[in-house]
Amino acid sequence: MSTFTLNSPSVPVTLPDGLSEETLLAFFPFNNWVRTLTRSLALQSRSSHPFNADPYELRRITVQAYDLFDAGRVGFLKMKADVSNKAGERLPGSIFLRGPxxxxxxxxxxxxxxxxxxxxxxxxxxxxxxxxxxxxxxxxxxxxxxxxxxxxxxxxxxxxxxxxxxxxxxxxxxxxxxxxxxxxxxxxxxxxxxxxxxxxPSVGGCDEFIxxxxxxxxxxxxxxxxxxxxxxxxxxxxxxxxxxxxxxxxxxxxxxxxxxxxxxxxxxxxxxxxxxx
The missing domain is CATH 3.90.79.10 (Nucleoside Triphosphate Pyrophosphohydrolase)
Incomplete structure (x- = not known):
């Protein structure tokens, strides 16, 4: 296993053997998920947001498994995201990424x-x-x-x-x-x-949108x-x-x-x- 840190936001990402940082960052669904979640987390600054008093942060991403399609590109990705607040409360973060x-x-x-x-x-x-x-x-x-x-x-x-x-x-x-x-x-x-x-179709565990x-x-x-x-x-x-x-x-x-x-x-x-x- 290896670990690198995303630039924005600054979050450590742990990778399984065989998956490189370059290959992961070339996977559009992963980048899209990070951008979307980052924007949503930023909205917690609004006083009307239900999480405003103790906002959640993306603290770590652990990639657990992956499938490669043709040309060695990632097709499917299984990972776990640690999204928690200062009180130690965590939001469900088991994710299957496959894209739109x-x-x-x-x-x-x-x-x-x-x-x-x-x-x-x-x-x-x-x-x-x-x-x-x-x-x-x-x-x-x-x-x-x-x-x-x-x-x-x-x-x-x-x-x-x-x-x-x-x-x-x-x-x-x-x-x-x-x-x-x-x-x-x-x-x-x-x-x-x-x-x-x-x-x-399955928002509880998958990023796919149609x-x-x-x-x-x-x-x-x-x-x-x-x-x-x-x-x-x-x-x-x-x-x-x-x-x-x-x-x-x-x-x-x-x-x-x-x-x-x-x-x-x-x-x-x-x-x-x-x-x-």
Whole structure:
């Protein structure tokens, strides 16, 4: 094991064998987590903050384990943060770092349905993916299409890339609507924590946040009929992904185990109700 000290804030970081300071500091999720937590801790100086009387500090970081992806870059990181106050009270600090992802709600409507027609509600369909998710113990997990964001990638660009790779639909980033941004398009309240406009699926132990995008497209009815019930198994993908087309009114049941799916549906319904979509 080895130890080095971060420059800002000045915090000792203990590393396991095989992980260098350079490799860790090249891991975007780690740097992003440090910046975000540092900003949040600074807000304790406000008299209205619940921790103002005895503020907490980040005192030490211990990296416990890591996985390397291609080219020797860190993919996943398990660590423990000592965040405590002068009274010796500690906040839970076991953390799994994996970085941001994006999720895509792709809606298909038959071309012969007029926009605004009452039947449009019943005619909307959504594409889901079915794939093995070993961490969940599943070989056929039904979920909204999603993908991890590379360190040098953009959220919209990654979303467009995943739609092309997983669904076979080629879209420009400009054709995607970020529903997460639409929810908070008004100016943030001054003094709020500067967190991303995104859904956090497991905030008790993981840094992952997921902006949710949508794209609505009209397709020939015959093509939609051909896809319905037959879309799964159409693709031969290295990740063993197949596709499933479901009616949007049944999305809450079909995607009941997927936080991304349920969050996307809630965002879409809320934005529709407020006239933002």
């Amino acid at each position: 992802s994006v999720a895509m709600l792709v809606i298909l409507i038959p071309e012969d349905v007029e926009p605004g027609n009452e039947s449009e509600t019943d005619e909307r369909h959504v594409i889901l993916t079915v794939q093995a998710r070993i961490p969940a113990g599943s070989l056929e997990f039904v979920e909204l299409p999603a993908g991890m964001v590379d360190d040098d990638g953009t959220f919209a660009g990654t979303a467009a890339k995943e739609i092309k790779e997983e669904l076979g639909l080629e879209l420009q980033s400009s054709e995607l609507i970020c529903m997460s941004d639409l929810v908070v398009e008004e100016a943030s309240i001054k003094g709020d924590e500067d967190l991303p406009n995104a859904m956090y 902006p949710i995008y949508m794209h609505e497209r009209r397709v020939p009815r015959e093509q939609l009929k051909e896809w319905t019930g037959n879309l799964t198994g159409m693709r031969d993908h290295g990740e063993k992904i197949t596709l499933k087309l479901v009616k949007m009114k049944d999305l809450w049941k079909e995607g009941k185990r997927d936080a991304k799916c349920l969050a996307a549906l809630a965002l879409w319904e809320g934005l529709k109700r407020e006239g933002k979509l």
